[in-house]
Amino acid sequence: MKEQDIKEVIKERYGKIARGEVTFCCPSCGPTVADQSLAVGYSAEDLELVPESAVLGLGCGNPTALADLQEGETVLDLGSGAGIDVFLAAKKVGGSGRVIGVDMTEDMVAQGRVLAEQHGFPNMDFRLGYIEQLPVDAGTVDVVISNCVINLTPDKLASFKEVHRVLRPGGRILIADLVTAGDLPPDVRASAAAWADCLAGAMGKEAYLETIRRAGFSEVTVVSEFPYEAPGMDERLRGKIISVKVRAVKGQ
Numbered sequence: 046m047k048e049q050d051i052k053e054v055i056k057e058r059y060g061k062i063a064r065g066e067v068t069f070c071c072p073s074c075g076p077t078v079a080d081q082s083l084a085v086g087y088s089a090e091d092l093e094l095v096p097e098s099a100v101l102g103l104g105c106g107n108p109t110a111l112a113d114l115q116e117g118e119t120v121l122d123l124g125s126g127a128g129i130d131v132f133l134a135a136k137k138v139g140g141s142g143r144v145i146g147v148d149m150t151e152d153m154v155a156q157g158r159v160l161a162e163q164h165g166f167p168n169m170d171f172r173l174g175y176i177e178q179l180p181v182d183a184g185t186v187d188v189v190i191s192n193c194v195i196n197l198t199p200d201k202l203a204s205f206k207e208v209h210r211v212l213r214p215g216g217r218i219l220i221a222d223l224v225t226a227g228d229l230p231p232d233v234r235a236s237a238a239a240w241a242d243c244l245a246g247a248m249g250k251e252a253y254l255e256t257i258r259r260a261g262f263s264e265v266t267v268v269s270e271f272p273y274e275a276p277g278m279d280e281r282l283r284g285k286i287i288s289v290k291v292r293a294v295k296g297q
């Protein structure tokens with residue numbers, strides 16, 4: 046599959062989700078979007094802090110819980126969707142901090158902007174763009190977070206190099222993502238729908254960590270991990286999909 050074709054399939058899927066035309070969890074859902082969010086690590090208190098329409102059940106972790114965000118920091122959320130983690134980060138960095146959400150799907154960005162305005166968050170900035178060419182100046186970000194998105198990017202080394210570029214020296218990443226253990230069935234790897242499901246593009250865990258190192262990061266550490274299981278999941282994938290939270294640092 047060509048890189049641009051994969052991106053178009055993903056944009057179409059997430060555009061429909063943003064417009065409320067379909068409900069979907071990445072990669073598969075519990076009975077409700079809220080159940081899915083609790084299962085991947087959000088607390089009930091977290092969900093109360095976020096506008097309901099920003100909670101779409103698309104994450105595979107809760108990156109802001111592990112990012113040790115400090116008042117006044119500038120945070121960038123890659124593939125921010127409607128903004129669940131942008132809202133949680135904005136509460137933590139406060140009025141003196143700033144949170145930028147970047148997403149390539151127009152309706153996700155539009156939804157995030159509307160919610161930020163409605164809920165009075167001037168320190169949030171939703172930008173349309175690709176992770177591989179971030180619309181963010183070099184060396185301006187303290188912390189990059191992301192939730193179940195890098196698996197969707199066809200060129201993960203290019204994505205992590207871009208992240209490295211926008212971070213200030215000493216800046217850090219806290220990425221929640223899906224990786225694989227063992228081989229996925231070839232029909233899953235070849236399926237455009239499985240790309241959009243956050244499955245086909247997931248890398249093996251060790252290769253993923255090595256890609257982050259090759260992009261220039263140090264102290265690459267798996268902070269937590271658990272096997273991703275959900276009702277309705279393809280039985281052949283059980284035990285092969287892992288939700289990881291990875292921390293790493295850009296050297297001084």
Ligand SMILES: C[S@@+](CC[C@H](N)C(=O)[O-])C[C@H]1O[C@@H](n2cnc3c(N)ncnc32)[C@H](O)[C@@H]1O
Binds near residue numbers: 056
């Ligand atoms: C699985 S959803 C996660 C959304 C959000 N992080 C959350 O937890 O609700 C993936 C999001 O990443 C965006 N995305 C995927 N690939 C991207 C890329 N290469 N550049 C920018 N955004 C991308 C999609 O448009 C979608 O909104």
